[in-house]
Each structure stands twice: as structure tokens, then as C-alpha cells.
Amino acid sequence: MRHLQRSLAILLAFNTAAVWPVIASAAPAAGQMTTQVAATEAQATTSLNALLNKLGSLQANFSQTTKATAPSKQVASSKAGLKSSHLGQTFSGVMQVKRQGLFRWETTSPMKQLIVTSGKTVWIYDPDLQQATRQTLDEQMSNTPALLLSGNAAQIMKSYKVTQPNNAIPYFVLYPRAKDGVFESLAIRFEGNIPTQMVLADSLGQQTTVVFSDAKLNPVIANSQFQFVPPKGVDVIDQ
Template sequence: MNKLLKTISVSVLGAAMLSPVLSTVVFAATAASEQQATRNLVQQLSNIKSFSANFEQTTKATAGTKPAQRTGLSAQHMNQTFVGEMKVERPGKFYWETKTPAKQTIVTSGKTVWIYDPDLQQAVRQTLDDQVANTPALLLSGNTAQIMQAYRVAQPDQSKTYYRLYPRVKDSAFQSLTISFGTNKAPNMMVLLDSLGQTTSIRFNNVKVNPSIPASVFNFTPPKGTDIINQ
């Protein structure tokens, strides 16, 4: 599950320009206070009741990370781009399907999370407890108040709609999560720096804000013959 759920952190900081007279003018970004950044993110998320998008996800090892530490993804998956689609309906409904280069589906209707691997004919079933619910990829389908309790929020440039979240607990699976919003007020990119020294970037395209999504999308029934693993 963590291959796809430990998702996400962007860095688009600062602004600098060269003037026509060869002098360098630096425009320093004004960061919002933590309180204001939190209010801004809450407002941004509150406008999204549902959304759907295609995604491209890539994970890379951070420079300087020792090979022995790179245990989050196998070497064959590192630096590969996973392509698929996702659908979210708040609160608590989430659908994530990777189509290439390997197939995997993650589905929850708010109580149980299913991770289905058709190639292995295997489905993992987990209860959506607090630990799983705080996984980055599920944040967008979560309760806004709970998200704010779980993370410190920074807005490096208060004129830009991107935010960096830091887990309040020390043993979190990731160090920081950055989320950027586009002109349609929906996420267009997420970047995660995890505790294994890996950076996962997810770009969203073909985004639809507040679409009507059939309830059946978030209900999963394992195909006949599937090996079910309870965790």
C-alpha cells in the first residue's frame, strides 16, 4: 500500500529577476504566519467537495541517501512514472487506480481501505484508522479539522496557493508534504519528502472540480478467486 499511498512535496520558493540595466533585483516572498496559512488552506480545501483527475507519479531517491536506506520502493520501481486516475469525494471517499507500468487499485468508502493487485490476484483489506487516514494520498478526501490537527501548515509565499505541511508526530512516515493549487482551485501537484530519503512527485491533469461521482466507484468487491489479506 505504501508504494502508492506515501505520496507527495513541491518547492517553488522565492522570486528573482534580472533588470534591463544588469543590476539584480531580488523580490523576497512574504510568508504567511502559521495561523494565516492554516486558514488559507482550510478555505482552499473547503471549496472542494469532490474532484477527479489523471495523475503521473514519480519517486526518486534524495541525493546522499545510502542504498541500504532505499527501502520504500524496489530499485526497479525507482524513477519510474506511474500513470493512472483518481477520484475523491469528501469526506472519506477515495479511488486511486494505477494503470501503467503496473496495475493497482486503492479504494475506500470511509471505513475500509482495499488495495487490489490484479497481477497477483491479491487484495489487502485494512481498517481506515487514524494512521491510514493521515496517509498523504488520502488527505484530500479527509476531514479538514482533523487534517489541521495532524499537521503544521506553512505558506512560503502568501500570494501563491501552495502550502507545505509538517506532521506533528515525530514518527511519521514522511517529513513534509507540499500541495499546490491551480487556477481552478483544485490541486495540480503534490510532492512528498519521506523519512526514507525519497521524494515522490504527483502531477494532476484533466482535473474536474466538484463532479458528480457514482457511489459505486468507492465500493470494492474482490473478484472471484482473489486472495484476501486482512491487516
């Protein structure tokens, strides 16, 4: 269940820029010298906004792995974060998003779990437990990384400080303006107009990397994909 909660934190929550030096850099062409120049916040915000405005819907496979990055925080992590048995384990599945605010995150391996939001209600379904949790997508929950893929671009800029370590590379690191959020930073990398990787660092000393593959930009996705009806016999818990 903690993996499911972790996915929800990424989905609804989705360090310094030096944490990602490999991602943030690119090798220059032979015989050429390049100088890495960081974008200003205004430039980074404009660049990210332009990419997000092209994203009306997205479907992709995902691979999600969490690791501990701060040994001094492992005690807190064991209580509030992932169990040690889940750290380093890779979860995979299929993700679909659609503006405004529609999101489906279905884990298929090594276990089956589902998170679906219609924009107003979030369903968390664990078929192994025969249990579904229903939550209201309130303002606090909507002020989260999920906004990057399924929300309002203007609200994103209001909620996050956007940085771009290299203005020539579509890689951004976002820091929440609110000090009481569940994460400290969120990095997102694009190839072309498609997000290919998200890296989330939280206050528990855990870092979650989500890699997207076989992504389809702006596919036709039926709204029914973002509706959930609990199967017969499933316990429903309201929170």
C-alpha cells in the first residue's frame, strides 16, 4: 500500500539542480565548444509553459523507482516513506493524462494498483486487498506535480519556481513555493515536445525517478478512462 501512496504523492503531490548533472548536461558536437548558460526564471517559465501548452493529452508506459538519498533521514523514511523492501524496486505500468485534470496511473508489475482522477475525485484501487479509497481532489491536492501533465499552466507557474540549468536543453527543475509540501524539488526532462523523465526529491530523503517510454502526444483518449466504478465486493473507504 505504501507504493500506492508513493505513486499518489508523485501523481498528485508529479535538492539543487546539481543533483541532476548527468541529465542536465549534453555532449557537444565534435570540434565544438559549448558554454552552459542557465535560463532566468522568466525564461525557464516561458520555455516550460510553451511545452506544456502543446500537451493536450498524453499516453505512455512508465517505470518508477525510489531510492534513499539521505541516510540520516532513513528513520523518518521508514515511518512515512516506502518500506525498505520497496526501495530500489521498479514498478511499471501505463499512464494516461488529459486536460483539464484527468489522470490515470495503472501499475501492472510487480503488482496491480490503480489511481484514477476525474478532476474532482481521486480513486485509489488495490485489487489484491479488494479495497478502493475515494478522496476529494481539493485545492491542496491539486497544487501538486500532477499539474505539470494535466493541469493549468498558469497555476503551475504560480505554485512553483521554475529553473532551467541549461537554456539550450528542455530540462527543468521546479521548487514548490509553499514550504509545507510533500516534496522538495521536481525535475522534468523533455525530448521534442514529450516528457521523458520526472525525478522527485522529498523531505524524507527519498528520490523517485519515473521514466516514460512509448509515449504518444495528444492521442484521442475517451473520458471513460478516467472514471472508476468499484467492482462488486470491493470495500470503499471515503477519506
